[in-house]
Amino acid sequence: MDNKMRDELLNLFRSKINRAMRYYLETCTRCGVCTEACHVYNSMGQTKYIAAYRHEIVRRLYKKYFKARGKIWPGFGEAKGLSDMTLEELFDAAYSCTGCRRCMVFCPFGIDTQMLMSIAKLMLIGANAEPEILTMLADTSIEKGKSLELFKESFLTGIKNLESEVVEKWKIEAGETAIPVDVEDADLLYVALAGAHSIIPAAVVFNAAREKWTLSFFEAVNFGAFVGDPTRTKLIMDRIIAEAKRLKVKEVCICECGTAYRVMKQLSGKQPFKVSSITEVQAGYIREGRIKLDKTKFTDTITYHDPCQIARNGGVIDEPRYILDNLTDNFRDLTPEPKYNWCCGGGGGLVALGDETLDFRMKSARVKVDQVKATEAKILATACENCHTQLSNLNDHYKMDVAVRFLSSMVADALLPQ
Amino acid sequence: MQTVYYIVLVPMVYVAFAVFFLGTAIRIVKILREPKNPSTLQIFPEKQPNWLYALSDTFFFPTVRRHKPVLWVFLMTFHVALLFLIIGHVELFQEFKIFQIIPHEVFLGKGFVGLILAITLLFFLFRRFKSPTKELSVPEDYFLLILLFLIVIFGSQMDWARRWYEYGELTVEDYQVYLNSLLYLKPELPYNVTFTGHSFMLVLHVFFANLFLMFFPFSQLMHSFLALPMNKLRRG
Amino acid sequence: MSEDIKVDKVLDLKGLPCPMPVVKVSKGIKDVEVGQVIEAHSTDPGSLTDFPAWARTSGNEILKTEQDGEVIKFYIKRNA
Numbered sequence: 004m005d006n007k008m009r010d011e012l013l014n015l016f017r018s019k020i021n022r023a024m025r026y027y028l029e030t031c032t033r034c035g036v037c038t039e040a041c042h043v044y045n046s047m048g049q050t051k052y053i054a055a056y057r058h059e060i061v062r063r064l065y066k067k068y069f070k071a072r073g074k075i076w077p078g079f080g081e082a083k084g085l086s087d088m089t090l091e092e093l094f095d096a097a098y099s100c101t102g103c104r105r106c107m108v109f110c111p112f113g114i115d116t117q118m119l120m121s122i123a124k125l126m127l128i129g130a131n132a133e134p135e136i137l138t139m140l141a142d143t144s145i146e147k148g149k150s151l152e153l154f155k156e157s158f159l160t161g162i163k164n165l166e167s168e169v170v171e172k173w174k175i176e177a178g179e180t181a182i183p184v185d186v187e188d189a190d191l192l193y194v195a196l197a198g199a200h201s202i203i204p205a206a207v208v209f210n211a212a213r214e215k216w217t218l219s220f221f222e223a224v225n226f227g228a229f230v231g232d233p234t235r236t237k238l239i240m241d242r243i244i245a246e247a248k249r250l251k252v253k254e255v256c257i258c259e260c261g262t263a264y265r266v267m268k269q270l271s272g273k274q275p276f277k278v279s280s281i282t283e284v285q286a287g288y289i290r291e292g293r294i295k296l297d298k299t300k301f302t303d304t305i306t307y308h309d310p311c312q313i314a315r316n317g318g319v320i321d322e323p324r325y326i327l328d329n330l331t332d333n334f335r336d337l338t339p340e341p342k343y344n345w346c347c348g349g350g351g352g353l354v355a356l357g358d359e360t361l362d363f364r365m366k367s368a369r370v371k372v373d374q375v376k377a378t379e380a381k382i383l384a385t386a387c388e389n390c391h392t393q394l395s396n397l398n399d400h401y402k403m404d405v406a407v408r409f410l411s412s413m414v415a416d417a418l419l420p421q
Numbered sequence: 422m423q424t425v426y427y428i429v430l431v432p433m434v435y436v437a438f439a440v441f442f443l444g445t446a447i448r449i450v451k452i453l454r455e456p457k458n459p460s461t462l463q464i465f466p467e468k469q470p471n472w473l474y475a476l477s478d479t480f481f482f483p484t485v486r487r488h489k490p491v492l493w494v495f496l497m498t499f500h501v502a503l504l505f506l507i508i509g510h511v512e513l514f515q516e517f518k519i520f521q522i523i524p525h526e527v528f529l530g531k532g533f534v535g536l537i538l539a540i541t542l543l544f545f546l547f548r549r550f551k552s553p554t555k556e557l558s559v560p561e562d563y564f565l566l567i568l569l570f571l572i573v574i575f576g577s578q579m580d581w582a583r584r585w586y587e588y589g590e591l592t593v594e595d596y597q598v599y600l601n602s603l604l605y606l607k608p609e610l611p612y613n614v615t616f617t618g619h620s621f622m623l624v625l626h627v628f629f630a631n632l633f634l635m636f637f638p639f640s641q642l643m644h645s646f647l648a649l650p651m652n653k654l655r656r657g
Numbered sequence: 658m659s660e661d662i663k664v665d666k667v668l669d670l671k672g673l674p675c676p677m678p679v680v681k682v683s684k685g686i687k688d689v690e691v692g693q694v695i696e697a698h699s700t701d702p703g704s705l706t707d708f709p710a711w712a713r714t715s716g717n718e719i720l721k722t723e724q725d726g727e728v729i730k731f732y733i734k735r736n737a
Contacts, residue, residue: 023458025451026651030644033562035554036485036492050556059557072639080640081559107464111482112648113655115462139683139715140676146710154706157722161702197675197703222675222703269460318465342466357680392674 008130009085013068015129019122020069027114028065031058037114040106042345043099046369054106054116057096061119064089090132097123097231098134099363101350103311108342120351124231134359137230137352144226145235148242151220158220159184165199165206172207172415182206185250186217191284192252192276194223194243194263196388201258204415208285211418212293216256219246223263224388229352240266247276256284259409261312261350261387268317280313282386285414286322289329296329300417303381304333307410308371308394309341310387311350323386323410330417335378345371347385349393364393365400372401384410426615429628430599431608437631444638449646463657471656478652492548499541505534513596514604527593532584535577542570561640568633575626579619590617662720662732665693671728675703679711686717686735694720697731704729 020028037054039045044052051057059081066082067073073082083089102117127133147154166181175181182202183189193209193216195201202218209216221242227235247255255278257264268278288294307327313319320341327334337344348368353360371394375383383398383405385391394407468474477483486493508520509529516527528534546566549558582588595613602609614620636642668685670678678699689695697708705722708731712719716737723730 020455021458022452022455023462023651023654025455026647026654029452030641030647030651032641032644033554033557033559034485034492035548035557036489038553039488050553053553053557055557059559070639078560079564080561104464107655109484109488111478111485112644112651113462113464113478114651118458118462136680136683139711140679142714143679143707143711146714147706150710150713154709157705157709160724161705164702197707198701200674202702224676226676272459315465318463318467320466342464355676355680357677388674 103346141226189217204412261310306380
């Protein structure tokens with residue numbers, strides 16, 4: 004690595020430092036309480052997957068370049084210079100971490116591993132060593148936002164094709180649109196994923212609840228956040244904010260996608276609209292009596308996997324349980340409780356990397372499988388695209404014999420006519 | 422030899438305290454001047470009032486109690502003993518009524534505080550020789566523990582000698598004269614402080630303590646000040 | 658298959674959820690030479706916007722898009 008490159012990467016490191024990051028970089032006492040926190044460590048047993056070990060990969064660089072100590076006495080804290088080998092270690096640490104923040108619950112100080120790994124991810128981008136697929140996906144998203152007019156037609160065609168399926172499940176009145184798009188002054192802007200499974204059930208429930216809603220042109224998922232690029236993350240988020248402001252909606256509802264929800268909820272700042280997850284919105288409909296559910300629709304035992312970014316990191320914990328209480332008498336929660344829930348093993352962009360990470364994802368999520376099996380449930384519900392894909396892969400790989408379902412689609416299936 | 426004693430007991434103490442106070446203050450100011458994180462770093466579900474839970478997280482380490490109960494017992498004992506020890510040292514300057522609510526003879530704890538500290542420090546040290554904590558540890562961690570152990574051992578020796586073996590040459594009054602002279606910037610070394618059989622222990626104790634103070638602002642020991650704001654971030 | 662376009666490789670992406678079709682296509686296109694054409698079959702409606710946007714950012718060219726029932730067929734020429 005030449006000096007110019009090193010300086011550039013260290014500038015990127017510097018750009019990530021803020022007050023909280025300083026806390027996290029300065030404080031670790033390496034007490035080892037986080038040892039049992041990581042699902043990867045618990046499933047695979049290698050020391051390099053302990054949270055504090057991951058931290059040190061980043062912290063060594065901090066000690067070397069951002070503290071006088073690293074120059075006077077580098078050996079004291081094992082400060083280490085930045086080299087090509089470090090980049091490999093950074094990659095290993097950052098892309099085996101799903102950003103679930105379970106270790107943050109364990110740490111006596113509350114050090115945020117995901118934050119520290121975001122330094123690693125940004126430096127990898129600077130060195131062109133990040134998983135290029137994630138950057139490609141992020142750029143594709145941004146491109147769609149930039150040249151909306153070019154893609155509008157094909158988008159609307161795609162949506163039209165889905166409308167008949169929506170109407171099939173829930174009759175709408177003459178003159179109404181099954182999937183409204185670009186409706187000004189709608190109450191709610193629904194930001195979905197591009198797939199039909201993310202649009203149809205949601206549309207059915209919105210129509211059943213007689214919501215004044217409109218579908219976003221953009222998909223919710225933020226690949227910029229997966230790859231840890233603040234600029235791209237913001238560009239992808241801003242497309243949706245701009246659309247919400249243009250349509251003057253009161254609420255932006257994010258589909259079942261953990262990262263999308265957390266980014267929009269926590270990073271969008273003060274806006275004229277509120278941000279909710281579809282789980283919160285649907286729970287609200289039930290509470291207000293706008294929809295009613297048939298409890299006989301699902302007879303098997305159901306358990307629920309809390310997506311990390313929505314529950315532990317986003318605070319949506321009671322709402323899915325409220326929905327499930329109205330959906331079944333056979334709900335069995337996972338142990339331990341949501342704050343300590345095991346990550347599915349698919350977060351942080353790992354699922355989007357597809358087959359490339361499949362082997363690792365299967366090995367690193369053994370504890371998740373055990374946790375689900377212990378409930379003996381037959382239906383495994385969840386509310387995140389990533390979790391759903393990963394849990395389905397686990398289901399195949401470990402022959403778990405469960406049906407992995409989106410909670411929102413179960414709500415759509417169990418709707419009672421009013 | 423007396424020159425070395427003097428250097429350790431007077432100028433080095435001043436330097437150490439200067440480094441400690443200035444270093445810590447500068448570092449904290451530097452950290453606080455960094456911009457805030459743009460988003461919340463909270464973990465859910467939240468419990469109200471969150472500041473109270475942040476305080477409890479900081480001073481009672483509930484997460485350690487849940488996941489490493491044995492370590493928690495040692496950690497708690499260590500930190501409480503450390504508090505006693507700080508009170509004990511304050512009383513070496515002069516008597517404070519507030520500390521005498523439970524009447525005791527200076528130094529607090531009849532010599533057991535130091536003993537307990539030494540044991541807990543050995544526990545912390547030895548657990549770092551065992552996997553996986555071993556792989557996580559860096560030289561700094563061992564160094565600070567050994568340094569603390571040395572401070573405690575030499576410090577306690579003086580206390581134990583007086584309390585358990587009726588050693589009477591170096592008294593609390595001697596320390597008070599010495600420490601107050603430092604405090605009022607008129608350094609004075611009473612004869613007993615430098616010329617008795619236990620003087621070398623005092624010198625070693627002060628020497629290691631000086632080192633410790635000088636390392637403090639630049640090491641993970643800053644957790645003593647940063648633990649609260651960090652836990653507040655987690656609690657929201 | 659479209660008559661006027663010579664296809665060098667066919668990618669079956671049917672049934673894959675978003676964003677897998679565009680992930681696979683971006684990898685699959687590396688298997689043909691610059692100037693050659695791949696034909697990709699997707700059932701994910703998101704592909705309708707994903708593919709053109711990806712093509713613009715990656716410098717490749719979508720020659721033609723066809724809807725065949727549920728299946729969307731893309732003819733993509735590798736330019737980069």
